[in-house]
Amino acid sequence: EVQLVQSGAEVKKPGESLKISCKGSGYSFTNFWIGWVRQMPGKGLEWMGIIYPSDSDTRYSPSFQGQVSISVDKSISTAYLQWTSLKASDIGMYYCTRGRDQVEFDYWGQGTLITVSS
Amino acid sequence: QSVLTQPPSVSAAPGQKVTISCSGGISNIGNNHVHWFQQLPGTAPKLLIRDTSKRPSGIPDRFSGSKSGTSATLVITGLRTGDEADYYCAAWDNSLSSGVFGGGTKLTVL
Structure with a gap:
């Protein structure tokens, strides 16, 4: 069974750094893209970026380029989304999502809720 | 402002048919496949239609997708109350070199 399991909810302060994770299982992790999608409260879906675990080929939406970093550790089938200053x-x-291509996301993680408040 | 434009809401009675449009441009829908996602309240999105018109395994044939030029359409027939959800279209945009989602359409089954 294909599963994407994300790390738990986070409560952080402005300016803090954060790295959330997404562990894939039940499939060949290096043969599919991993995408990240944001949903702000009460709003729609936003395509943030994707990474291909086999060679770490990474693409970012212009809206998120420079704001976040996407990385992967294929030895443990885990992708990451990172902020240096929230x-x-x-x-x-x-x-996080599994992509058959850069947009065809066929499996989704359960989501990680991030709260940023002083 | 989303690159792909969807109506904010649609509604229809149980058993009826509803269409949800997704309007884009040459750089996205015009030259790439469109995918549709269903997001039930409080849950993660689910792939509903892939490659413009194909249904993933387990998706009933009440759901269908098509495309003409720079617009795509999702059609749901035989509406059920369980179809109440937000629906999103998505495509790759060659100009942005990025994926893009529509703003989403909330379906109400009256």
Whole structure:
């Protein structure tokens, strides 16, 4: 069974750093893209970026380029989404997804809720 | 402002048919596949239609997708109350070199 299991909810202060994770199982981790999608409270889905675990080929949305970093450790089938300095506007639910291509996301993680408040 | 434009809401009665549109441009829908996602309240999105018109395993044939030019359409027939959800279209955008989602459409089954 394909599963993407994300790390738990986080409560952070503005300016703090954060790295959340997404562990894939039940499939060949290196043969599919891993995407990250943001959903702010009460809002729609936003495509943030993707990484191909086999060669770490990474693409970012212009809206998120320079704001976050996507990485992967294929030895443990885990992808990461990282911030160096969180802002209040980073609040939301963050989903990792498995991609057959850069947009065809066929499996989704349960989401990681990030709260940023002073 | 989303690159792909969807109506904010649609509604129909149980058993009826509803169509959800997704309007884009040459750089996205016009030259790439469209995918549709269903997000039930409080849950993660689910892939509903892939490659514009294909249904993943387990998706009933009440759901169908199509595309014409720079617009795509999701059609749901035989509506059920369990279909109440937010629906999103998505495509790759060649100009942005990025994926893009529509703003989402909330379906209400009256």
